[in-house]
Amino acid sequence: MIPNWLMQRAYLTPDKIALSFEEEKWTFAQLNDDAVVIARKLRANSLNEGERIALLGSSNSEMVVIIHACMLAGLEIVMLNSRLSKKEIAYQLDDSGANTVIVSNELSSVVADTPVRQLLFSTIKESAEQAFVIQESWQSDRTITIMYTSGTTGFPKGVRQTAGNHVSSALSSVLNLGLDEDDVWLCAMPLFHISGFSILVRSVLYGNEVQLHEKFDAVKSAKAVRDGSVTRMSVVSLTLDKVLRELEKDNSVAHSSFKSMLAGGGPVPIDYLKRAKVLEVPVLQTYGMTETSSQTATLAASDAMRKMGSAGKPLFFNQIKIKDTETPGEKGEVFIRGSHVTPGYIGRFSEVDPLENGWLPTGDIGYLDSEGYLYIVDRRSDLIISGGENIYPAEIENVLIAHPNIREVGVCGKEHSEWGSVPVAFVVVSGNVKEADLIAYCEERLARYKVPKSFRFVDELPRNGSNKLLRRKLKESVDLE
Amino acid sequence: MIPNWLMQRAYLTPDKIALSFEEEKWTFAQLNDDAVVIARKLRANSLNEGERIALLGSSNSEMVVIIHACMLAGLEIVMLNSRLSKKEIAYQLDDSGANTVIVSNELSSVVADTPVRQLLFSTIKESAEQAFVIQESWQSDRTITIMYTSGTTGFPKGVRQTAGNHVSSALSSVLNLGLDEDDVWLCAMPLFHISGFSILVRSVLYGNEVQLHEKFDAVKSAKAVRDGSVTRMSVVSLTLDKVLRELEKDNSVAHSSFKSMLAGGGPVPIDYLKRAKVLEVPVLQTYGMTETSSQTATLAASDAMRKMGSAGKPLFFNQIKIKDTETPGEKGEVFIRGSHVTPGYIGRFSEVDPLENGWLPTGDIGYLDSEGYLYIVDRRSDLIISGGENIYPAEIENVLIAHPNIREVGVCGKEHSEWGSVPVAFVVVSGNVKEADLIAYCEERLARYKVPKSFRFVDELPRNGSNKLLRRKLKESVDLE
Numbered sequence: 001m002i003p004n005w006l007m008q009r010a011y012l013t014p015d016k017i018a019l020s021f022e023e024e025k026w027t028f029a030q031l032n033d034d035a036v037v038i039a040r041k042l043r044a045n046s047l048n049e050g051e052r053i054a055l056l057g058s059s060n061s062e063m064v065v066i067i068h069a070c071m072l073a074g075l076e077i078v079m080l081n082s083r084l085s086k087k088e089i090a091y092q093l094d095d096s097g098a099n100t101v102i103v104s105n106e107l108s109s110v111v112a113d114t115p116v117r118q119l120l121f122s123t124i125k126e127s128a129e130q131a132f133v134i135q136e137s138w139q140s141d142r143t144i145t146i147m148y149t150s151g152t153t154g155f156p157k158g159v160r161q162t163a164g165n166h167v168s169s170a171l172s173s174v175l176n177l178g179l180d181e182d183d184v185w186l187c188a189m190p191l192f193h194i195s196g197f198s199i200l201v202r203s204v205l206y207g208n209e210v211q212l213h214e215k216f217d218a219v220k221s222a223k224a225v226r227d228g229s230v231t232r233m234s235v236v237s238l239t240l241d242k243v244l245r246e247l248e249k250d251n252s253v254a255h256s257s258f259k260s261m262l263a264g265g266g267p268v269p270i271d272y273l274k275r276a277k278v279l280e281v282p283v284l285q286t287y288g289m290t291e292t293s294s295q296t297a298t299l300a301a302s303d304a305m306r307k308m309g310s311a312g313k314p315l316f317f318n319q320i321k322i323k324d325t326e327t328p329g330e331k332g333e334v335f336i337r338g339s340h341v342t343p344g345y346i347g348r349f350s351e352v353d354p355l356e357n358g359w360l361p362t363g364d365i366g367y368l369d370s371e372g373y374l375y376i377v378d379r380r381s382d383l384i385i386s387g388g389e390n391i392y393p394a395e396i397e398n399v400l401i402a403h404p405n406i407r408e409v410g411v412c413g414k415e416h417s418e419w420g421s422v423p424v425a426f427v428v429v430s431g432n433v434k435e436a437d438l439i440a441y442c443e444e445r446l447a448r449y450k451v452p453k454s455f456r457f458v459d460e461l462p463r464n465g466s467n468k469l470l471r472r473k474l475k476e477s478v479d480l481e
Numbered sequence: 482m483i484p485n486w487l488m489q490r491a492y493l494t495p496d497k498i499a500l501s502f503e504e505e506k507w508t509f510a511q512l513n514d515d516a517v518v519i520a521r522k523l524r525a526n527s528l529n530e531g532e533r534i535a536l537l538g539s540s541n542s543e544m545v546v547i548i549h550a551c552m553l554a555g556l557e558i559v560m561l562n563s564r565l566s567k568k569e570i571a572y573q574l575d576d577s578g579a580n581t582v583i584v585s586n587e588l589s590s591v592v593a594d595t596p597v598r599q600l601l602f603s604t605i606k607e608s609a610e611q612a613f614v615i616q617e618s619w620q621s622d623r624t625i626t627i628m629y630t631s632g633t634t635g636f637p638k639g640v641r642q643t644a645g646n647h648v649s650s651a652l653s654s655v656l657n658l659g660l661d662e663d664d665v666w667l668c669a670m671p672l673f674h675i676s677g678f679s680i681l682v683r684s685v686l687y688g689n690e691v692q693l694h695e696k697f698d699a700v701k702s703a704k705a706v707r708d709g710s711v712t713r714m715s716v717v718s719l720t721l722d723k724v725l726r727e728l729e730k731d732n733s734v735a736h737s738s739f740k741s742m743l744a745g746g747g748p749v750p751i752d753y754l755k756r757a758k759v760l761e762v763p764v765l766q767t768y769g770m771t772e773t774s775s776q777t778a779t780l781a782a783s784d785a786m787r788k789m790g791s792a793g794k795p796l797f798f799n800q801i802k803i804k805d806t807e808t809p810g811e812k813g814e815v816f817i818r819g820s821h822v823t824p825g826y827i828g829r830f831s832e833v834d835p836l837e838n839g840w841l842p843t844g845d846i847g848y849l850d851s852e853g854y855l856y857i858v859d860r861r862s863d864l865i866i867s868g869g870e871n872i873y874p875a876e877i878e879n880v881l882i883a884h885p886n887i888r889e890v891g892v893c894g895k896e897h898s899e900w901g902s903v904p905v906a907f908v909v910v911s912g913n914v915k916e917a918d919l920i921a922y923c924e925e926r927l928a929r930y931k932v933p934k935s936f937r938f939v940d941e942l943p944r945n946g947s948n949k950l951l952r953r954k955l956k957e958s959v960d961l962e
Binding site: 003 | 482483484490492493617655659660661662686795818819820852853
């Protein structure tokens, strides 16, 4: 049994700041009061305890209040990704069986053609309130959110995250990161992804402020890191790089109270870690996914340089193993166990058990070193097998990103009559650089078979809503050639 | 499912300090290694997974290793109070059905006459090791410890504390107190009480050091508070007062890194709180019991002066209510709910359900103020009813303890032909003070009917193993008059 998060937090520390957005701030008592009003208005719109709705909106304060209101009202929330196409959203609405889609006015056209009942933010606000008894505690297996997996690796599945999953994740994290009552987490990740949503959960459990940015903005983020108004921030490699570039512009360092960048969504290039160190920005590399309610392993700040490239050790209540091996250094599929792991999917995958003998197979390839540190070598579906040799795109990307003229890089395999597959690199460059230069650069640093057979000079790389590189999209464009 | 605490901690942060005792220190890896060796020796002595043993020893490093070894070996541990009489211990051994009592050599005479198999610490050490597979994770309903209630209120009952209870308690606490990797908890409370044992649990969950003192020593404790070698300490009113007196001797204040005294085992006199403030010693008053695996409510440091005398608000995963009332300020029995609450007893009370509709009735009288802060007015069994008026001993004690010549005070009721019961005070004084002075002092500060009808000048007050005042013993001596 878990207490109703927001209600309990508003009781325990009513006057602490819960949320800041643009120029406004909310205490936990204010956030709770606002959410209770909206919850009553949802009830007046015939949304009842235990029903499943979908939610589509931007990452702003209004959205935060509505998210909490849905939880207070006992609803299961399908968090829709506002960057998806109409077709993709229609699929999720259909698959989830949501009886209503709650949508912000500016995004209403996205769902206008679907058969699902639409409820605009403005309609809710104009509704009367219908009082009801708000549950003071929740069963830990209550489904709080449903998120469709980003699709980096395959077909979208609606992943359930229970109250117990979210709590376990937040508590495991606090045992790793520590906790201070003055901590403030900068959220510039979308709330519809677990990376952003989990910041809201940690806020109510810890009693800490969230500084919410509607969109990632490198200048604004760098300012917050520099002026001490935030102590933690969640990033992916791309956004980390952009914040670092901002700080580098005027040679400023992070404020002494800034504690860490939690960097997820794939490995952080070693070059970035070195630059971050110079700027006094501690970077904690983390490994997690929608199915594990965010972090499952995180590298301690004190190990950042000694174990560069590692995703760290599992968090306290989590366990990680490599399939079919206990030998340090031996690569294989990463398996995860713990109370943060989803109990399963909804919709057409609802009968699929995500676990094998209690363990979640991640589809990712990695190894544990002799001290038990996890290294994610690559997403299994991205593996390039060339002449019988395994090639991991991340290894090539790590080399290229350190090149002074390369801003972004993504590598995938291209079918090849002789070798089966060969690596191809997509690069965003600055200045004047030729393919021959890059090949020469790689030849100095990589085994011959790992050197990309060709380079594509592009303006940007395909990324998902949380800025994670979509190698699958690279692969698709290569396959069309 | 909960990971094996010590094993997981030794994997995650092997080189962090786990324990210091006298001049020695142990890292988590060393503590784990030592405990594994002892666990194998326990196994060689035919102690198997799931069996129940009793443990009797002093609060030293050897005891800590044996406690962890018992957990690794999958044993349920009946923690015996080394300050009890032979008769009391014989009762607990019989009631618990422990198949073996593991006893330190110096305490072996205490159990020599019982029919239970005795296993000396020295015998274990001399044993060969028998290897076995140590469980990597535990079910959360596994019983870790059994502690007989201190008996302040009644007949001793063996209270079960499961892995889930201990974990819930430690996690609730961290959300209230915060967590820093450099925190060090001074343990001068007996390990056989939940106040001391819970410090060991928090240490392995948090990855923090315990500085263990075999016995409470005011000079040593004050030194640690002053020199910054500890950041937190658990105390009761009596030991708090002694530490404060030491600090007052040379007008020294607590080290700037010292964060808090967690003060349990009954209300802290307001006078002590004021003195602590002068000495820059933050005091967090807490309310808890064996049945709630230590803290269930704790007063935040920031509320210490504003809410003097309060035990604070429940910890995050806990809920507190007053029986049969929701009116702020109205007194009644305190009820507690949460995953830190014991599932029940062993032995002759094993059939007794400790809960009423999911709530634990505590037998204590208290109220919640309009902001939801808990005030414990008194132990229900200590209530003095005089001429129809309720008198709470703690109120009288709070007045008397502020008297410059009073060192310790305890109040109980004495049967009276006219009024039913009248209050009587037991005092430990310094200097020359007469009963008439004390009566006059009280008359100035208390309603007439609350003024003690007589004073007993004594050298010490009856206290239990954790220095908690035993008003029941005062009452017994008064009843014999």
